[in-house]
Amino acid sequence: MTLRSRHWIPLLIVCALLSGAPSCTNAPPTLSPAGTAAYQATRVVKALDVLRDAAIDANAQTPPLISTPNTRKVVNFHEAAVKTIGAAPGGWKPTVVAGLEQLQHDILPEEWSRLQPYIALVKSLIEVTQ
Numbered sequence: 001m002t003l004r005s006r007h008w009i010p011l012l013i014v015c016a017l018l019s020g021a022p023s024c025t026n027a028p029p030t031l032s033p034a035g036t037a038a039y040q041a042t043r044v045v046k047a048l049d050v051l052r053d054a055a056i057d058a059n060a061q062t063p064p065l066i067s068t069p070n071t072r073k074v075v076n077f078h079e080a081a082v083k084t085i086g087a088a089p090g091g092w093k094p095t096v097v098a099g100l101e102q103l104q105h106d107i108l109p110e111e112w113s114r115l116q117p118y119i120a121l122v123k124s125l126i127e128v129t130q
Contacts, residue, residue: 034089040129041085041092047125051118052078058114066111074115077103093126 031039055074058065066074077099084099085092100119104112112119 037089037129040125041089044096044122044125044129045082045085047118047122048078048081051115051122054118055115058111065114067108070107070111073103073106093129097123097126 028039052075055066055071059068059071081092081096081099084095088095100122104119107115
């Protein structure tokens with residue numbers, strides 16, 4: 001079995017995460033408001049890591065499922081988003097969402113559709129953060 005034929009396995013994992021996302025969005029009750037914000041931001045950063053890693057893995061396929069220039073755009077978006085979340089703990093959501101929208105316009109639709117489950121995970125986690 002080739003990696004390409006097993007490409008759907010990560011999609012199932014992401015779907016499973018999405019189905020449980022709303023039920024596990026609450027931070028531990030002992031955290032302060034700043035701790036809760038950091039907890040939720042960390043979850044978004046981890047989802048952004050998954051998006052970045054999926055793009056890199058898709059680019060490593062033979063033939064590549066995502067081009068090198070588009071993979072670079074995802075990696076650059078990831079870096080900027082993580083820096084934004086770290087720099088603006090209380091106001092990063094609009095900037096990261098705008099970055100995702102810009103990324104969608106910058107990447108070919110066929111390649112964007114391959115990343116869509118991972119982007120849905122990121123958007124879902126952003127929606128439920130307070």
